[in-house]
Amino acid sequence: MAEDKQFVKEITPQSEDFSRWYLDVIRKADLMSYSPVRGCIVFKPDSYEIWELCQRELDARFKETGHRNAYFPLLIPESFFQKEKEHVEGFNPELPWVTEAAGEKLEERLAIRPTSETMFGHMYAEWIHSYRDLPLKINQWANVVRWEKRTQPFLRTSEFLWQEGHTAHEDEEDARKETMQMLEIYKTFVEDFLAIPVIAGKKTPSEKFAGAVDTFSIEAMMKDGKAVQAGTSHYMGTNFAVAFDIKYLDRDNQQQFVHTTSWGVTTRLIGAMIMVHGDDRGLVLPPKVAPTQVVIIPIGPPKTRDQVLARTSEIAQELKQAGIRLKVDDRPDQSPGWKFNEYEMRGIPVRIELGPRDMEKGQAVLVSRVSGEKKIVDQSNLVAEVQQMLEDNQRQMFEKAKAFRDSNFAAVDDLAQMKQFLEQQRGFVWAGWCGSAACEAQVKEETGATSRNIPFEVPEEKPVCVVCQEKAQHTVVFGRAY
Numbered sequence: 001m002a003e004d005k006q007f008v009k010e011i012t013p014q015s016e017d018f019s020r021w022y023l024d025v026i027r028k029a030d031l032m033s034y035s036p037v038r039g040c041i042v043f044k045p046d047s048y049e050i051w052e053l054c055q056r057e058l059d060a061r062f063k064e065t066g067h068r069n070a071y072f073p074l075l076i077p078e079s080f081f082q083k084e085k086e087h088v089e090g091f092n093p094e095l096p097w098v099t100e101a102a103g104e105k106l107e108e109r110l111a112i113r114p115t116s117e118t119m120f121g122h123m124y125a126e127w128i129h130s131y132r133d134l135p136l137k138i139n140q141w142a143n144v145v146r147w148e149k150r151t152q153p154f155l156r157t158s159e160f161l162w163q164e165g166h167t168a169h170e171d172e173e174d175a176r177k178e179t180m181q182m183l184e185i186y187k188t189f190v191e192d193f194l195a196i197p198v199i200a201g202k203k204t205p206s207e208k209f210a211g212a213v214d215t216f217s218i219e220a221m222m223k224d225g226k227a228v229q230a231g232t233s234h235y236m237g238t239n240f241a242v243a244f245d246i247k248y249l250d251r252d253n254q255q256q257f258v259h260t261t262s263w264g265v266t267t268r269l270i271g272a273m274i275m276v277h278g279d280d281r282g283l284v285l286p287p288k289v290a291p292t293q294v295v296i297i298p299i300g301p302p303k304t305r306d307q308v309l310a311r312t313s314e315i316a317q318e319l320k321q322a323g324i325r326l327k328v329d330d331r332p333d334q335s336p337g338w339k340f341n342e343y344e345m346r347g348i349p350v351r352i353e354l355g356p357r358d359m360e361k362g363q364a365v366l367v368s369r370v371s372g373e374k375k376i377v378d379q380s381n382l383v384a385e386v387q388q389m390l391e392d393n394q395r396q397m398f399e400k401a402k403a404f405r406d407s408n409f410a411a412v413d414d415l416a417q418m419k420q421f422l423e424q425q426r427g428f429v430w431a432g433w434c435g436s437a438a439c440e441a442q443v444k445e446e447t448g449a450t451s452r453n454i455p456f457e458v459p460e461e462k463p464v465c466v467v468c469q470e471k472a473q474h475t476v477v478f479g480r481a482y
Contacts, residue, residue: 011345013280018224022275023153029283029346031270032153039151039158043267046346047154049291050270051161055141057193057288058163058265061185067137067165072119074143075110080118083243089210094146112145117211117236117262120166121244128258130249131170135178139165154271155228155482162266168246168258172237175259179235182263183216186231194269195286195397196220196276197405198230199428199477201453206437209262213237219452219477221405222275225426227452227481230272233263271482276401283347284369286397287390294319294326294386295343296352299336304356312354315364315382322383324390344369349393350386370396411460415467418478419447428452428479432462432472439467443478452477 010028012020026032031047034040043051059069075098098110113119120138128136145159165182169175183200190196198218208215212234220230240246241257250256277284287293296316298308309330316328327348329339336353343351353365364382366375370393377385408427412418418429433439433451443466444450454474462475 011280011282014223014278018222018275019152021278021280022271025274025278025282025345026153034153037158039148041153041157043161046291047270050273050285050289051267053289053291054189054193054269055163058185058189059139059141061189062139062163062165065137065181065185066135067139067167070138070140071142072113072116072123072140074113076113076116076119078109078111080122081111083118083121094148096145096147113142114144114146115262115264116140116142116164117166117240118244120262121240121246121260124166124168124258124260125244125246128168128246128248131251134248134258135167135169135174137165137167137178139163152271152482154274155268160267162264164262164264167261168241169260170248170250170256170258172235172259175237175261176235179214179216179233179261179263182261183218183231183233186233186263186265187218190218190220190230190269191398193286193288194273194276195288195394195401196230196272197398197402199453199455200457201455201477203232203453204433204440204451204476206440207451207453209234211236211239212262213239217453219479220272220276221408221428221479222272222482223278223404224275225408225428225480227428227479228268228272228275229452229481230269231263231265234261236260236262277397278347281341282345284397285347285349287349287394290347290349291325292327292346292348293324293390294350294352295339295348296326296328296354297336297339297343298328298330299353299355301356302332304359305332308354308356308359311359311379315352315354315379318383319386322387324383324386340367350389352382352386368393370400411462412466413462413464414469415443415446418443418449418466422447422449422480428477430458430460430462430475431466431478432464433474433476434465434468434470435473436465436468439465442467447478447480449478449480452479452481 011024014021033042035042096112141163143161151157167178187200190198198220200218203215214235217232218230220228238257240260246258247255298312300308319326349369351367358364362379363376410421411430454476458475462472465472
């Protein structure tokens with residue numbers, strides 16, 4: 001127990017300071033390092049492998065729905081941004097510019113990519129000529145730069161990794177179908193793969209993406225009650241088509257503008273995953289995204305070491321053949337207790353302990369990071385037992401996160417109730433909204449909460465606006481956000 005307390009003393013309790021807990025955990029778990037450039041981080045192998053696993057899963061889902069990958073330039077001419085006024089106004093404060101190259105001043109400034117709607121628009125105008133070229137559905141895996149004033153590792157950095165999909169369609173119906181299909185892909189991915197429950201809905205006009213007609217999002221609640229926007233999908237209408245002259249010859253031989261969409265998720269999902277599932281002992285990783293799903297720790301006196309290690313190697317090979325990502329920690333210079341704490345802090349879903357007594361009885365000990373359950377199992381059935389524990393962990397993590405979210409959700413009727421809830425208890429609120437931008441702005445000014453989205457599903461419709469008490473047009477989720 002003394003060793004246990006010593007090990008976690010460098011992690012601030014969540015109840016004491018959640019932001020400090022978050023920074024302590026990602027440092028102790030060796031997920032990132034700060035770079036010499038303000039607001040930028042280095043993704044260390046574990047965090048980058050989490051992103052690779054997310055990328056692999058999402059990429060397969062994109063391709064199943066007819067999307068293909070391509071790559072577009074990092075540098076975007078300034079003139080491109082001037083073609084869509086709302087878009088440039090939305091991004092201008094965050095844009096870094098290249099003004100000089102090879103010792104000479106450039107004739108036109110080049111923006112470092114904050115997003116690629118304009119570059120896609122320029123190229124789509126060259127590629128699309130007929131309805132036969134549609135729909136055109138392309139995704140890009142890339143890095144982007146937005147010069148944030150306030151940064152936090154993974155959640156908000158000046159440079160981050162993401163995917164951005166951009167599609168062009170014959171008409172509004174097909175484009176809107178695409179928009180909603182991608183939002184559903186994000187929702188099922190985040191819930192099934194990352195075990196994070198989300199609320200899907202439509203953004204209010206003041207919160208929609210710059211240049212979009214409609215923006216839809218999935219919103220997740222962190223353990224401090226704050227929101228993280230976990231993914232967005234935008235119906236762009238013909239805004240970018242008109243700006244970049246993306247036309248096609250329709251089936252009646254008439255020129256028409258295409259309807260476009262864009263959608264994306266970023267490496268902020270890593271930060272959200274940490275904040276949703278982590279505890280005072282460190283990370284808790286969903287098995288589907290854990291770089292290491294199982295750690296095997298051989299234990300026992302030196303005289304039995306060779307025998308235990310030989311069996312450990314055999315077990316490891318069996319698990320690997322079953323597709324389980326694992327690590328064997330047979331270092332003789334660290335005690336088993338130290339290792340147990342180390343891998344709990346790193347969030348490894350399942351630990352296997354194997355000692356000489358286990359060898360005699362043909363068994364092994366499984367320990368779940370999520371429930372803490374210790375289970376003695378026959379080695380002959382070890383693969384199946386490990387697979388079951390991994391499945392149980394994944395399910396339990398989602399259920400636990402959903403129960404937390406549901407218990408920190410409240411319906412409010414007026415601004416006073418909202419303020420009281422947000423000051424006394426963490427979480428989200430359901431509230432009526434009349435549709436007025438002024439009322440929405442007043443909520444933010446008085447409570448620090450923003451509208452997260454107008455959810456597709458609500459437990460009860462609120463009849464009046466939380467601010468002005470006039471008839472509500474929508475029931476909205478409000479919450480303080482990262």
